[in-house]
Amino acid sequence: MSGAERITIACLDLAGTTVADGDAVATAFAEAIATMGIVVGTTAYERAMAQVHDARGRPKIEVFRTLFADEARAQAANLSFERSYDLVVDRSGLVPVPGTEEALERLTSAGIRVCLLTGFSRRTLGRVLDTLGWWGRVDMALSPEDVGRGRPWPDLILSAALRLGIDDVRHIAVCGDTENDMLSGRRAGASIVAGVLTGAHDADRLHHAGATHVLASVADFPDLILPPPRPSHHDDAVTAEHR
Structure with missing residues:
Protein backbone atom coordinates (compact mmCIF):
# COMPACT_ATOMS: atom_id res chain seq x y z
CA MET A 1 0.00 0.00 0.00
CA SER A 2 1.37 3.41 -0.96
CA GLY A 3 2.05 6.14 1.57
CA ALA A 4 -0.98 8.07 0.30
CA GLU A 5 -3.19 5.09 1.14
CA ARG A 6 -1.69 4.20 4.52
CA ILE A 7 -4.65 3.27 6.70
CA THR A 8 -5.02 5.29 9.88
CA ILE A 9 -8.75 4.82 10.62
CA ALA A 10 -10.78 1.61 10.53
CA CYS A 11 -14.58 1.89 10.47
CA LEU A 12 -16.21 -1.42 11.42
CA ASP A 13 -19.88 -2.32 11.40
CA LEU A 14 -21.47 -3.81 14.50
CA ALA A 15 -24.14 -6.56 14.11
CA GLY A 16 -23.10 -9.22 11.62
CA THR A 17 -19.55 -7.93 11.33
CA THR A 18 -18.04 -7.63 14.81
CA VAL A 19 -21.01 -8.85 16.85
CA ALA A 20 -22.85 -12.16 16.45
CA ASP A 21 -26.43 -12.14 17.71
CA GLY A 22 -27.93 -15.28 16.19
CA ASP A 23 -29.63 -13.11 13.55
CA ARG A 91 -30.10 -12.55 27.90
CA SER A 92 -26.48 -11.90 26.89
CA GLY A 93 -27.29 -13.30 23.48
CA LEU A 94 -24.52 -11.14 22.02
CA VAL A 95 -21.00 -12.45 21.50
CA PRO A 96 -18.07 -11.14 19.49
CA VAL A 97 -17.67 -12.69 16.06
CA PRO A 98 -14.72 -15.10 16.54
CA GLY A 99 -11.45 -13.24 16.19
CA THR A 100 -12.98 -9.78 16.59
CA GLU A 101 -11.34 -8.83 19.86
CA GLU A 102 -7.95 -10.02 18.63
CA ALA A 103 -8.48 -7.99 15.44
CA LEU A 104 -9.33 -4.87 17.44
CA GLU A 105 -6.21 -5.36 19.54
CA ARG A 106 -4.01 -5.73 16.47
CA LEU A 107 -5.45 -2.58 14.89
CA THR A 108 -5.18 -0.38 17.97
CA SER A 109 -1.70 -1.71 18.80
CA ALA A 110 -0.61 -0.63 15.32
CA GLY A 111 -1.84 2.89 16.00
CA ILE A 112 -4.98 2.64 13.87
CA ARG A 113 -7.99 4.50 15.27
CA VAL A 114 -11.09 2.31 15.37
CA CYS A 115 -14.68 3.48 15.05
CA LEU A 116 -17.70 1.17 15.32
CA LEU A 117 -20.68 2.09 13.14
CA THR A 118 -24.26 0.90 13.28
CA GLY A 119 -27.80 1.37 12.05
CA PHE A 120 -29.06 0.91 15.63
CA SER A 121 -30.28 3.82 17.71
CA ARG A 122 -27.78 5.49 20.01
CA ARG A 123 -29.47 3.84 22.98
CA THR A 124 -29.18 0.32 21.53
CA LEU A 125 -25.59 0.95 20.48
CA GLY A 126 -24.74 1.92 24.05
CA ARG A 127 -26.39 -1.17 25.47
CA VAL A 128 -24.48 -3.44 23.10
CA LEU A 129 -21.15 -1.86 23.98
CA ASP A 130 -21.96 -2.00 27.69
CA THR A 131 -22.80 -5.70 27.45
CA LEU A 132 -19.62 -6.57 25.55
CA GLY A 133 -17.41 -4.23 27.59
CA TRP A 134 -16.10 -2.64 24.42
CA TRP A 135 -16.03 1.07 25.30
CA GLY A 136 -12.32 0.83 26.09
CA ARG A 137 -11.51 -1.21 22.99
CA VAL A 138 -12.41 1.42 20.40
CA ASP A 139 -11.85 5.13 19.88
CA MET A 140 -15.40 5.97 18.87
CA ALA A 141 -18.82 4.49 18.17
CA LEU A 142 -21.45 6.26 16.04
CA SER A 143 -25.11 5.76 15.26
CA PRO A 144 -27.20 7.61 12.66
CA GLU A 145 -28.55 9.82 15.47
CA ASP A 146 -25.04 11.20 15.93
CA VAL A 147 -24.55 12.34 12.34
CA GLY A 148 -27.91 12.99 10.69
CA ARG A 149 -27.96 10.36 7.94
CA GLY A 150 -27.15 6.69 8.16
CA ARG A 151 -26.02 4.26 5.49
CA PRO A 152 -25.90 4.08 2.50
CA TRP A 153 -24.92 7.73 2.85
CA PRO A 154 -21.25 8.34 3.74
CA ASP A 155 -22.00 10.52 6.79
CA LEU A 156 -21.10 7.98 9.50
CA ILE A 157 -17.68 7.33 7.99
CA LEU A 158 -16.92 10.95 7.17
CA SER A 159 -18.01 12.04 10.66
CA ALA A 160 -15.62 9.49 12.16
CA ALA A 161 -12.85 10.82 9.94
CA LEU A 162 -13.50 14.42 10.93
CA ARG A 163 -13.76 13.70 14.65
CA LEU A 164 -10.64 11.53 14.66
CA GLY A 165 -8.63 14.10 12.71
CA ILE A 166 -7.93 12.34 9.44
CA ASP A 167 -6.34 14.32 6.61
CA ASP A 168 -7.16 12.08 3.63
CA VAL A 169 -10.16 9.82 3.05
CA ARG A 170 -7.85 7.35 1.32
CA HIS A 171 -6.50 6.58 4.80
CA ILE A 172 -9.84 5.01 5.76
CA ALA A 173 -10.65 1.29 5.68
CA VAL A 174 -14.22 0.09 6.06
CA CYS A 175 -15.49 -3.36 7.02
CA GLY A 176 -19.12 -4.52 6.99
CA ASP A 177 -21.50 -7.32 6.08
CA THR A 178 -24.13 -5.52 3.98
CA GLU A 179 -24.59 -3.87 0.63
CA ASN A 180 -25.27 -0.59 2.40
CA ASP A 181 -21.97 -0.83 4.29
CA MET A 182 -20.17 -1.17 0.96
CA LEU A 183 -22.06 1.71 -0.67
CA SER A 184 -21.33 3.95 2.30
CA GLY A 185 -17.63 3.13 2.22
CA ARG A 186 -17.30 3.77 -1.50
CA ARG A 187 -19.20 7.05 -1.26
CA ALA A 188 -16.91 8.17 1.58
CA GLY A 189 -13.83 7.60 -0.60
CA ALA A 190 -12.27 4.90 1.58
CA SER A 191 -9.43 3.07 -0.15
CA ILE A 192 -10.44 -0.29 1.35
CA VAL A 193 -14.08 -1.35 1.59
CA ALA A 194 -14.11 -4.93 2.80
CA GLY A 195 -17.17 -7.14 2.97
CA VAL A 196 -17.40 -10.06 5.39
CA LEU A 197 -19.46 -13.24 5.06
CA THR A 198 -20.62 -13.49 8.69
CA GLY A 199 -23.74 -11.37 8.27
CA ALA A 200 -26.65 -10.44 6.03
CA HIS A 201 -25.42 -10.38 2.43
CA ASP A 202 -23.46 -12.80 0.26
CA ALA A 203 -20.25 -12.29 -1.68
CA ASP A 204 -21.95 -11.49 -5.00
CA ARG A 205 -24.04 -8.78 -3.43
CA LEU A 206 -21.07 -7.30 -1.57
CA HIS A 207 -18.95 -7.21 -4.75
CA HIS A 208 -21.83 -5.70 -6.74
CA ALA A 209 -22.13 -2.92 -4.14
CA GLY A 210 -18.46 -2.04 -4.57
CA ALA A 211 -16.50 -4.14 -2.11
CA THR A 212 -12.78 -3.96 -2.81
CA HIS A 213 -12.31 -7.23 -0.91
CA VAL A 214 -14.56 -9.95 0.51
CA LEU A 215 -13.29 -11.75 3.60
CA ALA A 216 -14.45 -14.77 5.55
CA SER A 217 -14.71 -12.62 8.67
CA VAL A 218 -13.39 -9.53 10.42
CA ALA A 219 -10.63 -11.72 11.85
CA ASP A 220 -8.93 -11.42 8.45
CA PHE A 221 -9.30 -7.64 8.29
CA PRO A 222 -6.03 -6.68 10.04
CA ASP A 223 -4.00 -8.75 7.57
CA LEU A 224 -5.54 -6.67 4.80
CA ILE A 225 -4.48 -3.30 6.14
CA LEU A 226 -1.43 -3.90 8.32
CA PRO A 227 2.05 -4.36 6.82
CA PRO A 228 3.41 -7.88 7.15
CA PRO A 229 5.74 -8.35 10.12
CA ARG A 230 9.37 -7.85 9.32
CA PRO A 231 11.51 -10.96 9.80
CA SER A 232 13.59 -10.92 12.94
CA HIS A 233 17.38 -11.27 12.94
CA HIS A 234 16.85 -14.80 14.25
CA ASP A 235 14.67 -15.61 11.23
CA ASP A 236 17.35 -14.19 8.93
CA ALA A 237 19.97 -16.38 10.60
CA VAL A 238 17.81 -19.49 10.30
CA THR A 239 17.21 -18.73 6.64
CA ALA A 240 20.94 -18.26 6.02
CA GLU A 241 21.73 -21.59 7.69
CA HIS A 242 19.43 -23.39 5.29
CA ARG A 243 20.74 -21.84 2.10
Missing part, protein backbone atom coordinates in the same frame (compact mmCIF):
# COMPACT_ATOMS: atom_id res chain seq x y z
CA ALA A 24 -31.63 -11.42 16.29
CA VAL A 25 -31.90 -8.36 14.04
CA ALA A 26 -34.06 -10.26 11.54
CA THR A 27 -36.12 -11.74 14.36
CA ALA A 28 -36.67 -8.32 15.91
CA PHE A 29 -37.78 -6.96 12.54
CA ALA A 30 -40.22 -9.85 12.10
CA GLU A 31 -41.68 -9.33 15.56
CA ALA A 32 -41.99 -5.58 15.01
CA ILE A 33 -43.76 -6.10 11.70
CA ALA A 34 -46.14 -8.59 13.34
CA THR A 35 -47.21 -5.96 15.87
CA MET A 36 -48.39 -3.93 12.88
CA GLY A 37 -50.56 -6.79 11.65
CA ILE A 38 -48.17 -8.24 9.07
CA VAL A 39 -47.80 -11.84 10.14
CA VAL A 40 -45.89 -14.94 9.06
CA GLY A 41 -47.46 -16.89 6.20
CA THR A 42 -48.86 -13.91 4.32
CA THR A 43 -47.69 -12.39 1.07
CA ALA A 44 -47.40 -9.04 2.83
CA TYR A 45 -45.02 -10.56 5.37
CA GLU A 46 -42.79 -12.12 2.71
CA ARG A 47 -42.69 -8.84 0.82
CA ALA A 48 -41.90 -6.84 3.95
CA MET A 49 -39.10 -9.18 5.06
CA ALA A 50 -37.57 -9.06 1.57
CA GLN A 51 -37.47 -5.27 1.89
CA VAL A 52 -35.91 -5.63 5.35
CA HIS A 53 -33.21 -7.93 3.98
CA ASP A 54 -32.41 -5.51 1.17
CA ALA A 55 -32.22 -2.62 3.65
CA ARG A 56 -29.91 -4.27 6.18
CA GLY A 57 -27.31 -1.80 7.41
CA ARG A 58 -29.62 1.21 7.09
CA PRO A 59 -31.04 3.03 10.14
CA LYS A 60 -33.81 0.90 11.59
CA ILE A 61 -36.33 3.74 11.78
CA GLU A 62 -35.80 4.47 8.08
CA VAL A 63 -36.56 0.86 7.23
CA PHE A 64 -39.85 1.11 9.09
CA ARG A 65 -40.64 4.40 7.38
CA THR A 66 -40.22 2.59 4.07
CA LEU A 67 -42.58 -0.16 5.19
CA PHE A 68 -45.18 2.10 6.81
CA ALA A 69 -46.04 5.43 5.28
CA ASP A 70 -47.61 6.60 8.52
CA GLU A 71 -44.97 8.04 10.88
CA ALA A 72 -46.81 6.92 14.02
CA ARG A 73 -46.85 3.31 12.79
CA ALA A 74 -43.18 3.51 11.82
CA GLN A 75 -42.25 4.82 15.27
CA ALA A 76 -44.36 2.15 16.98
CA ALA A 77 -42.71 -0.60 14.92
CA ASN A 78 -39.28 0.82 15.70
CA LEU A 79 -40.07 0.81 19.43
CA SER A 80 -41.17 -2.81 19.16
CA PHE A 81 -37.91 -3.64 17.34
CA GLU A 82 -35.83 -2.09 20.13
CA ARG A 83 -37.76 -3.93 22.83
CA SER A 84 -37.24 -7.23 21.03
CA TYR A 85 -33.52 -6.60 20.59
CA ASP A 86 -33.26 -5.52 24.23
CA LEU A 87 -34.33 -9.02 25.24
CA VAL A 88 -31.39 -10.45 23.29
CA VAL A 89 -29.03 -8.05 25.05
CA ASP A 90 -30.57 -8.82 28.46
Whole structure:
Protein backbone atom coordinates (compact mmCIF):
# COMPACT_ATOMS: atom_id res chain seq x y z
CA MET A 1 0.00 0.00 0.00
CA SER A 2 1.37 3.41 -0.96
CA GLY A 3 2.05 6.14 1.57
CA ALA A 4 -0.98 8.07 0.30
CA GLU A 5 -3.19 5.09 1.14
CA ARG A 6 -1.69 4.20 4.52
CA ILE A 7 -4.65 3.27 6.70
CA THR A 8 -5.02 5.29 9.88
CA ILE A 9 -8.75 4.82 10.62
CA ALA A 10 -10.78 1.61 10.53
CA CYS A 11 -14.58 1.89 10.47
CA LEU A 12 -16.21 -1.42 11.42
CA ASP A 13 -19.88 -2.32 11.40
CA LEU A 14 -21.47 -3.81 14.50
CA ALA A 15 -24.14 -6.56 14.11
CA GLY A 16 -23.10 -9.22 11.62
CA THR A 17 -19.55 -7.93 11.33
CA THR A 18 -18.04 -7.63 14.81
CA VAL A 19 -21.01 -8.85 16.85
CA ALA A 20 -22.85 -12.16 16.45
CA ASP A 21 -26.43 -12.14 17.71
CA GLY A 22 -27.93 -15.28 16.19
CA ASP A 23 -29.63 -13.11 13.55
CA ALA A 24 -31.63 -11.42 16.29
CA VAL A 25 -31.90 -8.36 14.04
CA ALA A 26 -34.06 -10.26 11.54
CA THR A 27 -36.12 -11.74 14.36
CA ALA A 28 -36.67 -8.32 15.91
CA PHE A 29 -37.78 -6.96 12.54
CA ALA A 30 -40.22 -9.85 12.10
CA GLU A 31 -41.68 -9.33 15.56
CA ALA A 32 -41.99 -5.58 15.01
CA ILE A 33 -43.76 -6.10 11.70
CA ALA A 34 -46.14 -8.59 13.34
CA THR A 35 -47.21 -5.96 15.87
CA MET A 36 -48.39 -3.93 12.88
CA GLY A 37 -50.56 -6.79 11.65
CA ILE A 38 -48.17 -8.24 9.07
CA VAL A 39 -47.80 -11.84 10.14
CA VAL A 40 -45.89 -14.94 9.06
CA GLY A 41 -47.46 -16.89 6.20
CA THR A 42 -48.86 -13.91 4.32
CA THR A 43 -47.69 -12.39 1.07
CA ALA A 44 -47.40 -9.04 2.83
CA TYR A 45 -45.02 -10.56 5.37
CA GLU A 46 -42.79 -12.12 2.71
CA ARG A 47 -42.69 -8.84 0.82
CA ALA A 48 -41.90 -6.84 3.95
CA MET A 49 -39.10 -9.18 5.06
CA ALA A 50 -37.57 -9.06 1.57
CA GLN A 51 -37.47 -5.27 1.89
CA VAL A 52 -35.91 -5.63 5.35
CA HIS A 53 -33.21 -7.93 3.98
CA ASP A 54 -32.41 -5.51 1.17
CA ALA A 55 -32.22 -2.62 3.65
CA ARG A 56 -29.91 -4.27 6.18
CA GLY A 57 -27.31 -1.80 7.41
CA ARG A 58 -29.62 1.21 7.09
CA PRO A 59 -31.04 3.03 10.14
CA LYS A 60 -33.81 0.90 11.59
CA ILE A 61 -36.33 3.74 11.78
CA GLU A 62 -35.80 4.47 8.08
CA VAL A 63 -36.56 0.86 7.23
CA PHE A 64 -39.85 1.11 9.09
CA ARG A 65 -40.64 4.40 7.38
CA THR A 66 -40.22 2.59 4.07
CA LEU A 67 -42.58 -0.16 5.19
CA PHE A 68 -45.18 2.10 6.81
CA ALA A 69 -46.04 5.43 5.28
CA ASP A 70 -47.61 6.60 8.52
CA GLU A 71 -44.97 8.04 10.88
CA ALA A 72 -46.81 6.92 14.02
CA ARG A 73 -46.85 3.31 12.79
CA ALA A 74 -43.18 3.51 11.82
CA GLN A 75 -42.25 4.82 15.27
CA ALA A 76 -44.36 2.15 16.98
CA ALA A 77 -42.71 -0.60 14.92
CA ASN A 78 -39.28 0.82 15.70
CA LEU A 79 -40.07 0.81 19.43
CA SER A 80 -41.17 -2.81 19.16
CA PHE A 81 -37.91 -3.64 17.34
CA GLU A 82 -35.83 -2.09 20.13
CA ARG A 83 -37.76 -3.93 22.83
CA SER A 84 -37.24 -7.23 21.03
CA TYR A 85 -33.52 -6.60 20.59
CA ASP A 86 -33.26 -5.52 24.23
CA LEU A 87 -34.33 -9.02 25.24
CA VAL A 88 -31.39 -10.45 23.29
CA VAL A 89 -29.03 -8.05 25.05
CA ASP A 90 -30.57 -8.82 28.46
CA ARG A 91 -30.10 -12.55 27.90
CA SER A 92 -26.48 -11.90 26.89
CA GLY A 93 -27.29 -13.30 23.48
CA LEU A 94 -24.52 -11.14 22.02
CA VAL A 95 -21.00 -12.45 21.50
CA PRO A 96 -18.07 -11.14 19.49
CA VAL A 97 -17.67 -12.69 16.06
CA PRO A 98 -14.72 -15.10 16.54
CA GLY A 99 -11.45 -13.24 16.19
CA THR A 100 -12.98 -9.78 16.59
CA GLU A 101 -11.34 -8.83 19.86
CA GLU A 102 -7.95 -10.02 18.63
CA ALA A 103 -8.48 -7.99 15.44
CA LEU A 104 -9.33 -4.87 17.44
CA GLU A 105 -6.21 -5.36 19.54
CA ARG A 106 -4.01 -5.73 16.47
CA LEU A 107 -5.45 -2.58 14.89
CA THR A 108 -5.18 -0.38 17.97
CA SER A 109 -1.70 -1.71 18.80
CA ALA A 110 -0.61 -0.63 15.32
CA GLY A 111 -1.84 2.89 16.00
CA ILE A 112 -4.98 2.64 13.87
CA ARG A 113 -7.99 4.50 15.27
CA VAL A 114 -11.09 2.31 15.37
CA CYS A 115 -14.68 3.48 15.05
CA LEU A 116 -17.70 1.17 15.32
CA LEU A 117 -20.68 2.09 13.14
CA THR A 118 -24.26 0.90 13.28
CA GLY A 119 -27.80 1.37 12.05
CA PHE A 120 -29.06 0.91 15.63
CA SER A 121 -30.28 3.82 17.71
CA ARG A 122 -27.78 5.49 20.01
CA ARG A 123 -29.47 3.84 22.98
CA THR A 124 -29.18 0.32 21.53
CA LEU A 125 -25.59 0.95 20.48
CA GLY A 126 -24.74 1.92 24.05
CA ARG A 127 -26.39 -1.17 25.47
CA VAL A 128 -24.48 -3.44 23.10
CA LEU A 129 -21.15 -1.86 23.98
CA ASP A 130 -21.96 -2.00 27.69
CA THR A 131 -22.80 -5.70 27.45
CA LEU A 132 -19.62 -6.57 25.55
CA GLY A 133 -17.41 -4.23 27.59
CA TRP A 134 -16.10 -2.64 24.42
CA TRP A 135 -16.03 1.07 25.30
CA GLY A 136 -12.32 0.83 26.09
CA ARG A 137 -11.51 -1.21 22.99
CA VAL A 138 -12.41 1.42 20.40
CA ASP A 139 -11.85 5.13 19.88
CA MET A 140 -15.40 5.97 18.87
CA ALA A 141 -18.82 4.49 18.17
CA LEU A 142 -21.45 6.26 16.04
CA SER A 143 -25.11 5.76 15.26
CA PRO A 144 -27.20 7.61 12.66
CA GLU A 145 -28.55 9.82 15.47
CA ASP A 146 -25.04 11.20 15.93
CA VAL A 147 -24.55 12.34 12.34
CA GLY A 148 -27.91 12.99 10.69
CA ARG A 149 -27.96 10.36 7.94
CA GLY A 150 -27.15 6.69 8.16
CA ARG A 151 -26.02 4.26 5.49
CA PRO A 152 -25.90 4.08 2.50
CA TRP A 153 -24.92 7.73 2.85
CA PRO A 154 -21.25 8.34 3.74
CA ASP A 155 -22.00 10.52 6.79
CA LEU A 156 -21.10 7.98 9.50
CA ILE A 157 -17.68 7.33 7.99
CA LEU A 158 -16.92 10.95 7.17
CA SER A 159 -18.01 12.04 10.66
CA ALA A 160 -15.62 9.49 12.16
CA ALA A 161 -12.85 10.82 9.94
CA LEU A 162 -13.50 14.42 10.93
CA ARG A 163 -13.76 13.70 14.65
CA LEU A 164 -10.64 11.53 14.66
CA GLY A 165 -8.63 14.10 12.71
CA ILE A 166 -7.93 12.34 9.44
CA ASP A 167 -6.34 14.32 6.61
CA ASP A 168 -7.16 12.08 3.63
CA VAL A 169 -10.16 9.82 3.05
CA ARG A 170 -7.85 7.35 1.32
CA HIS A 171 -6.50 6.58 4.80
CA ILE A 172 -9.84 5.01 5.76
CA ALA A 173 -10.65 1.29 5.68
CA VAL A 174 -14.22 0.09 6.06
CA CYS A 175 -15.49 -3.36 7.02
CA GLY A 176 -19.12 -4.52 6.99
CA ASP A 177 -21.50 -7.32 6.08
CA THR A 178 -24.13 -5.52 3.98
CA GLU A 179 -24.59 -3.87 0.63
CA ASN A 180 -25.27 -0.59 2.40
CA ASP A 181 -21.97 -0.83 4.29
CA MET A 182 -20.17 -1.17 0.96
CA LEU A 183 -22.06 1.71 -0.67
CA SER A 184 -21.33 3.95 2.30
CA GLY A 185 -17.63 3.13 2.22
CA ARG A 186 -17.30 3.77 -1.50
CA ARG A 187 -19.20 7.05 -1.26
CA ALA A 188 -16.91 8.17 1.58
CA GLY A 189 -13.83 7.60 -0.60
CA ALA A 190 -12.27 4.90 1.58
CA SER A 191 -9.43 3.07 -0.15
CA ILE A 192 -10.44 -0.29 1.35
CA VAL A 193 -14.08 -1.35 1.59
CA ALA A 194 -14.11 -4.93 2.80
CA GLY A 195 -17.17 -7.14 2.97
CA VAL A 196 -17.40 -10.06 5.39
CA LEU A 197 -19.46 -13.24 5.06
CA THR A 198 -20.62 -13.49 8.69
CA GLY A 199 -23.74 -11.37 8.27
CA ALA A 200 -26.65 -10.44 6.03
CA HIS A 201 -25.42 -10.38 2.43
CA ASP A 202 -23.46 -12.80 0.26
CA ALA A 203 -20.25 -12.29 -1.68
CA ASP A 204 -21.95 -11.49 -5.00
CA ARG A 205 -24.04 -8.78 -3.43
CA LEU A 206 -21.07 -7.30 -1.57
CA HIS A 207 -18.95 -7.21 -4.75
CA HIS A 208 -21.83 -5.70 -6.74
CA ALA A 209 -22.13 -2.92 -4.14
CA GLY A 210 -18.46 -2.04 -4.57
CA ALA A 211 -16.50 -4.14 -2.11
CA THR A 212 -12.78 -3.96 -2.81
CA HIS A 213 -12.31 -7.23 -0.91
CA VAL A 214 -14.56 -9.95 0.51
CA LEU A 215 -13.29 -11.75 3.60
CA ALA A 216 -14.45 -14.77 5.55
CA SER A 217 -14.71 -12.62 8.67
CA VAL A 218 -13.39 -9.53 10.42
CA ALA A 219 -10.63 -11.72 11.85
CA ASP A 220 -8.93 -11.42 8.45
CA PHE A 221 -9.30 -7.64 8.29
CA PRO A 222 -6.03 -6.68 10.04
CA ASP A 223 -4.00 -8.75 7.57
CA LEU A 224 -5.54 -6.67 4.80
CA ILE A 225 -4.48 -3.30 6.14
CA LEU A 226 -1.43 -3.90 8.32
CA PRO A 227 2.05 -4.36 6.82
CA PRO A 228 3.41 -7.88 7.15
CA PRO A 229 5.74 -8.35 10.12
CA ARG A 230 9.37 -7.85 9.32
CA PRO A 231 11.51 -10.96 9.80
CA SER A 232 13.59 -10.92 12.94
CA HIS A 233 17.38 -11.27 12.94
CA HIS A 234 16.85 -14.80 14.25
CA ASP A 235 14.67 -15.61 11.23
CA ASP A 236 17.35 -14.19 8.93
CA ALA A 237 19.97 -16.38 10.60
CA VAL A 238 17.81 -19.49 10.30
CA THR A 239 17.21 -18.73 6.64
CA ALA A 240 20.94 -18.26 6.02
CA GLU A 241 21.73 -21.59 7.69
CA HIS A 242 19.43 -23.39 5.29
CA ARG A 243 20.74 -21.84 2.10
